[in-house]
Amino acid sequence: MSSPPKKTAKKPSRKTTKKPPGKTAKKPPRKTAKKPPGKTAKKPPGKTAKKLPGWQVRARVWVRRLRTALLWWMCIGVVVPIVQVALLNVIDPPVTPTMLSRALESRSETGTLKMPAHAWVDITALPDHTISAAISSEDAHFLEHSGFDWDAIEEAWAERAAGGTAGGSTISQQTAKNVFLWQGRSWLRKGMEIWYTFLLEKLVPKDRILEVYLNIAETGPMTFGIESGAQHWYGHPAARMTAEQGTRLICLLPSPRRWTPESGHVRTRARRLMTYEIVIPNGVQKRRARQ
Numbered sequence: 001m002s003s004p005p006k007k008t009a010k011k012p013s014r015k016t017t018k019k020p021p022g023k024t025a026k027k028p029p030r031k032t033a034k035k036p037p038g039k040t041a042k043k044p045p046g047k048t049a050k051k052l053p054g055w056q057v058r059a060r061v062w063v064r065r066l067r068t069a070l071l072w073w074m075c076i077g078v079v080v081p082i083v084q085v086a087l088l089n090v091i092d093p094p095v096t097p098t099m100l101s102r103a104l105e106s107r108s109e110t111g112t113l114k115m116p117a118h119a120w121v122d123i124t125a126l127p128d129h130t131i132s133a134a135i136s137s138e139d140a141h142f143l144e145h146s147g148f149d150w151d152a153i154e155e156a157w158a159e160r161a162a163g164g165t166a167g168g169s170t171i172s173q174q175t176a177k178n179v180f181l182w183q184g185r186s187w188l189r190k191g192m193e194i195w196y197t198f199l200l201e202k203l204v205p206k207d208r209i210l211e212v213y214l215n216i217a218e219t220g221p222m223t224f225g226i227e228s229g230a231q232h233w234y235g236h237p238a239a240r241m242t243a244e245q246g247t248r249l250i251c252l253l254p255s256p257r258r259w260t261p262e263s264g265h266v267r268t269r270a271r272r273l274m275t276y277e278i279v280i281p282n283g284v285q286k287r288r289a290r291q
Contacts, residue, residue, distance in 0.1 A: 077195075084180060085199040089208060092120050096216050097182045099224055106222060114222070121227040123211035124288045125239050130226060130246035132278040134214060137250050137269070139171040142210070143281060147172045147201040148194075173197045175213045207283025218256045219249060233261050247273050 052060075099116050107113045123131070135142050141149050149170050156168030169177070176196035181189055200209055219229025229249050230238040241249065247270040248261040259266050 081180070081192075081196055081199055082203075085196065085203050088179070088200075088204055088212065093179055093212065093216060094118075096178055096224075097180075098178055098216075098218065101183060102218075102222060116222040116224050117228040117232065118216075118224040119227040119231070120215050120225065121238060122287075123207060123214065123284055126214065126226060127239065127241055127243070127246055128278050128280055129243040129274075130238065130241060130250065131210070131214075131280055131284065132276065133247040133250040133270075133273050134210070135171075135279055136273050136276045138174070138253065142171050143206060143279065145170065147197045170197075171213050172200050172209055175209055175216070176200055178216050179212065205283050207281040207287065210281060210284075217253055219252055220256050223256070229256075243274060244270060 095115070095118075099118065103113060103115050139149065141152075147170060149168065152170070153168035173193055177183075177189075177193050180196050181192055215225045215227070217226070218224055219226065220232045223229055223232045226249065227238045229252070230236060230241055230245070233249065234241065234245055238246070245261070248266055251266045251269045251273070252259050252261065261267075
């Protein structure tokens with residue numbers, strides 16, 4: 001016998017509730033804040049930005065650029081020299097602009113680039129007579145002035161006005177020129193020389209200035225420094241120079257490429273300088289005592 005068909009239970013249908021007509025909820029309209037009449041902010045008269053002509057805009061740009069350039073040049077002209085002079089206390093200059101100039105001149109003449117002879121020597125290794133001759137010949141008031149010998153400068157101006165060629169530069173001025181600047185005469189170089197000389201006197205002791213000067217001064221053709229000059233002219237170190245040899249070597253400094261230790265002018269001046277009293281800076285004496 002066949003089984004009777006199964007009755008499937010029907011799920012009760014969900015009754016949907018219908019909203020009565022006319023009862024739909026509406027969103028209330030947004031209230032916009034209205035500005036009260038007469039309260040609108042207005043720009044005050046005369047404050048409106050006006051468009052500048054093209055030439056004025058360009059002028060302002062160039063003024064800003066010029067101001068920036070001047071600030072940079074002032075920074076370079078003040079900060080860089082201070083750093084250079086301060087380093088001179090601990091660093092012996094291996095080369096100077098004058099040495100490079102002589103090397104380039106030699107290259108144009110010979111076709112080969114050759115650096116001048118230059119050997120550094122401590123001032124305590126130099127004879128007293130050589131140090132005394134340098135001060136007596138180049139700057140008699142070196143230990144007294146603060147970088148500039150105004151009496152010597154006035155005498156040099158008077159002699160040049162009469163047609164002479166005397167110079168009034170001190171050892172400090174010559175050191176500043178030879179170490180940091182170039183040779184030649186111009187108001188720019190002279191102004192920079194004054195600034196470097198002022199810094200040398202403020203930041204570097206006298207004995208160190210003298211030591212640098214004696215080691216970078218031109219003492220012969222393609223020869224710089226007292227040590228190299230002694231080797232070039234006498235064939236032995238500066239420490240072994242006699243009083244006459246050392247004084248003659250110092251007397252070459254005004255024109256070392258034209259004169260020799262045997263020149264008549266050099267010998268006459270050396271004999272006169274050898275009669276002066278030996279003056280040694282206190283700094284040199286202290287350094288020798290420490291050794």
